[in-house]
Amino acid sequence: MSSERRKPYPFDRLEPKWQTIWDETRAFHAPNPGEEKFDPAQPKFYVLDMFPYPSGAGLHVGHPEGYTATDIIARYKRLLGFNVLHPMGWDAFGLPAEQYAIKTGQHPVVTTRENVAKFKTQLKRIGFSYDWEREINTTDPGYYKWTQWIFLQIYNSWFNPETKRAEPISTYRGGDPDDVRLAYVAQVRVNWCPELGTVLANEEVIDGKSEVGGFPVVRRPMRQWMLRITAFADRLLDELEGLDWPDSIKALQRNWIGRSEGADVDFAVAQATIRVFTTRPDTLYGATYMVLAPENPIVDQITTENQREAVANYRTQVASKSDLERTDLAKEKTGVFTGAFAINPVNDERIPIWIADYVLMGYGTGAIMGVPAHDARDLEFARKFNLPIRLVVQAPADQESLGFVGLGVAINSPLLDGLPSPKAKQKITDWLEEHGVGARSINYKLRDWLFSRQRYWGEPFPVIWRDGKHEALPESELPLEPPALEDFKPTGTGEPPLAKAKDWIRYSENATRETNTMPQWAGSCWYYLRFCDPQNDKRFVGEEPERYWMGGDNDEARMTNDEGMTKPESPAASSFVIPHSSLRAKPGGVDLYIGGVEHAVLHLLYARFWHKVLFDLGHVSKPEPFQRLVNQGMILGEDGRKMSKRWGNVIDPLDVIEIYGADAFRCYEMFMGPLEQMKPWSMKGVEGVSRFLARVWRLIMEENQAGEWVLSAAVQDIELTKAQQKITHATVKKVTADIESLSFNTAISQMMIFVNAFTTAPAVPVLAMRTLLVLLNPFAPHITSELWERLNLGGDITAQRWPEYDERFLVEDEIEIVVQVNGKLRDKMTVALNATEAELEAAALANQKVQNAIAGKPVRKVVVVPKKLVNIVTA
RNA sequence: GCCGAUGUGGCGAAAUGGCAGACGCAACGGACUUAAAAUCCGUUGGGCUUAAACGGCCCGUGCCGGUUCGAGUCCGGCCAUCGGCACCA
Numbered sequence: 001m002s003s004e005r006r007k008p009y010p011f012d013r014l015e016p017k018w019q020t021i022w023d024e025t026r027a028f029h030a031p032n033p034g035e036e037k038f039d040p041a042q043p044k045f046y047v048l049d050m051f052p053y054p055s056g057a058g059l060h061v062g063h064p065e066g067y068t069a070t071d072i073i074a075r076y077k078r079l080l081g082f083n084v085l086h087p088m089g090w091d092a093f094g095l096p097a098e099q100y101a102i103k104t105g106q107h108p109v110v111t112t113r114e115n116v117a118k119f120k121t122q123l124k125r126i127g128f129s130y131d132w133e134r135e136i137n138t139t140d141p142g143y144y145k146w147t148q149w150i151f152l153q154i155y156n157s158w159f160n161p162e163t164k165r166a167e168p169i170s171t172y173r174g175g176d177p178d179d180v181r182l183a184y185v186a187q188v189r190v191n192w193c194p195e196l197g198t199v200l201a202n203e204e205v206i207d208g209k210s211e212v213g214g215f216p217v218v219r220r221p222m223r224q225w226m227l228r229i230t231a232f233a234d235r236l237l238d239e240l241e242g243l244d245w246p247d248s249i250k251a252l253q254r255n256w257i258g259r260s261e262g263a264d265v266d267f268a269v270a271q272a273t274i275r276v277f278t279t280r281p282d283t284l285y286g287a288t289y290m291v292l293a294p295e296n297p298i299v300d301q302i303t304t305e306n307q308r309e310a311v312a313n314y315r316t317q318v319a320s321k322s323d324l325e326r327t328d329l330a331k332e333k334t335g336v337f338t339g340a341f342a343i344n345p346v347n348d349e350r351i352p353i354w355i356a357d358y359v360l361m362g363y364g365t366g367a368i369m370g371v372p373a374h375d376a377r378d379l380e381f382a383r384k385f386n387l388p389i390r391l392v393v394q395a396p397a398d399q400e401s402l403g404f405v406g407l408g409v410a411i412n413s414p415l416l417d418g419l420p421s422p423k424a425k426q427k428i429t430d431w432l433e434e435h436g437v438g439a440r441s442i443n444y445k446l447r448d449w450l451f452s453r454q455r456y457w458g459e460p461f462p463v464i465w466r467d468g469k470h471e472a473l474p475e476s477e478l479p480l481e482p483p484a485l486e487d488f489k490p491t492g493t494g495e496p497p498l499a500k501a502k503d504w505i506r507y508s509e510n511a512t513r514e515t516n517t518m519p520q521w522a523g524s525c526w527y528y529l530r531f532c533d534p535q536n537d538k539r540f541v542g543e544e545p546e547r548y549w550m551g552g553d554n555d556e557a558r559m560t561n562d563e564g565m566t567k568p569e570s571p572a573a574s575s576f577v578i579p580h581s582s583l584r585a586k587p588g589g590v591d592l593y594i595g596g597v598e599h600a601v602l603h604l605l606y607a608r609f610w611h612k613v614l615f616d617l618g619h620v621s622k623p624e625p626f627q628r629l630v631n632q633g634m635i636l637g638e639d640g641r642k643m644s645k646r647w648g649n650v651i652d653p654l655d656v657i658e659i660y661g662a663d664a665f666r667c668y669e670m671f672m673g674p675l676e677q678m679k680p681w682s683m684k685g686v687e688g689v690s691r692f693l694a695r696v697w698r699l700i701m702e703e704n705q706a707g708e709w710v711l712s713a714a715v716q717d718i719e720l721t722k723a724q725q726k727i728t729h730a731t732v733k734k735v736t737a738d739i740e741s742l743s744f745n746t747a748i749s750q751m752m753i754f755v756n757a758f759t760t761a762p763a764v765p766v767l768a769m770r771t772l773l774v775l776l777n778p779f780a781p782h783i784t785s786e787l788w789e790r791l792n793l794g795g796d797i798t799a800q801r802w803p804e805y806d807e808r809f810l811v812e813d814e815i816e817i818v819v820q821v822n823g824k825l826r827d828k829m830t831v832a833l834n835a836t837e838a839e840l841e842a843a844a845l846a847n848q849k850v851q852n853a854i855a856g857k858p859v860r861k862v863v864v865v866p867k868k869l870v871n872i873v874t875a
Numbered sequence: 876g877c878c879g880a881u882g883u884g885g886c887g888a889a890a891u892g893g894c895a896g897a898c899g900c901a902a903c904g905g906a907c908u909u910a911a912a913a914u915c916c917g918u919u920g921g922g923c924u925u926a927a928a929c930g931g932c933c934c935g936u937g938c939c940g941g942u943u944c945g946a947g948u949c950c951g952g953c954c955a956u957c958g959g960c961a962c963c964a
Binding site: 008246247248249251252254255256258260262276277278279280291333356357358359360362363364367368369370371375376377378380381443444445597600601671672673674676677678679680682684685687688689691692694695698745746748749750752753756759760816818820822823824825828860861862863865868869871872873 | 876877878879880881900913944957958959961964
């Protein structure tokens with residue numbers, strides 16, 4: 001051997017070999033309905049990864065964590081006979097790609113092509129079983145043609161509040177349809193990022209900085225394209241219920257949508273009526289002042305002459321503050337009296353009207369009633385400006401009523417006294433409605449989606465402007481490709497780079513093209529649909545493939561057995577049980593979607609929104625796109641810190657594969673710990689898993705005199721011993737159940753136990769190896785394919801059926817029983833399986849250690865759990 | 876402040892309310908080897924007892940309480956760490 005490290009088994013030769021074979025035989029191609037080799041008798045399973053941005057840095061070990069999990073599921077499901085859709089593609093439009101292009105001074109078309117090639121090579125080297133014939137790229141005209149087409153569907157729709165559905169704009173019977181379109185243009189205070197030269201959605205701004213790059217973001221009014229996602233707020237909220245998603249993600253989405261129920265209340269002022277929103281109408285009697293947002297236009301109308309200057313100064317001061325400064329909680333409350341008064345409708349009290357920046361124009365009505373006794377912010381404000389404070393809610397006995405913000409009992413409120421808060425809310429709201437001075441009301445934190453960007457690398461809007469009005473580009477003109485620009489950098493002024501392409505802009509004599517582009521999320525809002533039918537040039541997805549892969553109506557073909565894995569006692573009963581599957585086809589959508597938690601309120605909310613529009617318009621068969629969602633946990637560096645260039649702790653998958661092979665890499669990623677948990681990388685851990693695979697190899701292969709690997713003489717066609725029989729069936733049972741529950745770490749543990757048990761055996765039964773190889777195949781596809789071939793077991797391992805187990809082989813004649821005294825372990829006894837409870841009790845009481853522990857005390861009770869334990873309770 | 880998640884050996888972690896620490900890493904001891912690597916076998920939560928071994932005993936899953944014959948697991952209350960939201964009325 002040379003200085004090169006000796007490989008524990010020849011993964012460096014066999015892994016590329018099998019990858020080539022899989023490519024050449026189209027081993028993982030999933031035929032669509034109607035296609036050759038499509039088997040309609042089999043149920044479908046759609047298992048999807050969140051497709052990556054092909055960044056210049058290539059893969060890091062975080063990417064393949066989720067990808068390996070989905071690949072194991074895909075391979076496992078195929079072995080169970082499912083038609084498995086397991087695709088991969090590239091989310092290549094958007095800021096990261098464009099920033100990279102600018103940084104490297106290359107055109108994004110070039111960098112994207114290179115980055116995609118790099119990612120693809122890396123993914124292939126890990127041996128993922130993607131159906132590469134379905135590969136898609138959001139920047140291909142053949143793809144974004146349909147992104148633009150879907151935009152037009154949205155543009156040509158409105159949300160009918162009666163039906164609570166999106167409907168074609170032609171059904172709108174009101175005035176100007178442009179007022180109700182789901183895609184509209186509005187002058188809004190946007191998040192403008194000077195550094196990136198573009199506006200950003202609320203979801204893309206974190207702590208006043210851009211999510212991409214971390215650059216400062218300022219507020220600035222601009223005319224922009226918006227998508228009316230708020231119309232779907234209730235459905236986006238309600239339909240979360242039925243989804244099999246982590247509670248934490250559901251909570252994040254609920255939080256982001258931020259639904260609040262309450263009431264609008266009208267306060268009369270001299271010149272007008274001011275409406276406030278409150279979630280606590282039951283505290284109306286406690287309103288001792290009113291506060292308007294400084295930007296509220298009504299301020300101009302009501303401000304009195306001698307307060308005019310102070311108000312103007314305050315408004316100027318507020319306008320100059322950044323969002324970050326304004327929302328700084330630590331700062332003191334500020335505000336100015338307008339000189340005006342409002343009348344509280346419930347008691348005709350005259351209360352002063354203030355303006356203060358703790359009231360936001362963008363939420364509710366931009367006006368609040370100040371109830372200092374029962375709101376922390378109002379209390380702080382009232383104390384600072386010496387405004388009156390009136391208790392109107394009695395707190396529970398052990399708590400102070402002043403500053404109590406929970407639910408209590410109404411006091412000092414003539415109409416409501418003695419009522420618990422929820423009842424009081426109802427009563428006062430009814431009263432407000434009866435008197436025409438208020439109504440039930442619901443508000444959301446969710447804002448409409450700011451959908452345009454002043455960047456080059458995105459889908460151009462299929463929209464033209466004529467006489468100051470927008471109109472849709474005819475479908476026949478899709479895809480609308482962006483102009484080929486030499487200089488595609490942001491202009492910095494807010495004018496999109498596309499505006500530089502004078503010829504491109506000019507659509508006709510009197511019409512010009514829209515020059516904004518769509519945000520990076522557009523392509524990822526529907527890519528999972530395109531995977532169903534990626535080459536279709538007539539539709540965004542064919543109806544039949546969409547129904548098959550995204551539908552949920554193939555119940556009759558489902559592989560389920562609700563009896564689960566429990567077995568009847570009688571060996572005469574059917575021996576083989578197909579395990580209960582938590583991964584079975586559930587009604588509708590992608591059956592399993594794995595990706596990072598960072599998309600909780602971005603991609604996952606946007607995609608649900610688009611999907612619902614498409615559903616309402618009859619283009620897709622189910623209302624939700626992703627039935628089951630799992631987030632993989634972040635992988636930290638060996639030092640326990642987040643991987644980053646800064647710490648020099650980034651692990652490159654290819655470096656690991658070079659030394660230990662792709663199978664070891666895959667297995668280690670899964671062996672580290674629970675999929676959803678954050679966990680640190682450990683090269684030593686990879687080595688351990690690599691040793692395990694090498695033991696599997698040497699169980700079947702041995703080196704001859706010439707240093708060649710040949711089939712081991714120990715492998716023989718012999719019967720399994722009883723113990724081997726048992727561990728084999730136990731392993732099938734555990735590995736199957738663990739894959740179903742995505743507990744890949746313990747599945748691998750069980751296979752290690754299995755291999756350890758056979759390592760010492762004088763002869764290795766080929767039958768046991770056969771079972772092991774199939775079980776291990778989803779985890780380590782290369783080594784198992786090679787060993788399957790070497791053992792000459794017939795066919796390709798990917799065409800085998802998943803092994804079944806027989807509960808009968810798991811039971812023993814004798815079992816070990818735990819004996820406790822007062823819940824403490826004292827001894828273990830081996831007893832016959834069929835020992836009666838009375839026999840168990842007698843045996844336990846006769847036990848010497850038990851007698852010692854009892855020490856003559858009277859026995860009060862004996863608990864017998866058959867096949868498990870005996871617990872003796874003394875006085 | 877609100878919402879969510881997590882606390883178990885030296886480390887990654889296992890444990891349908893029933894033997895805490897499976898499996899792996901690290902460490903230590905042994906076999907093989909001229910030697911090393913690789914491989915194989917063994918030990919390994921803490922403490923007490925014992926000359927030593929065997930054996931025996933006590934303690935131990937963030938903290939305090941509760942339910943139970945029995946709690947890492949269920950319930951109540953705290954603490955800590957991480958993530959999200961945050962003047963949202």
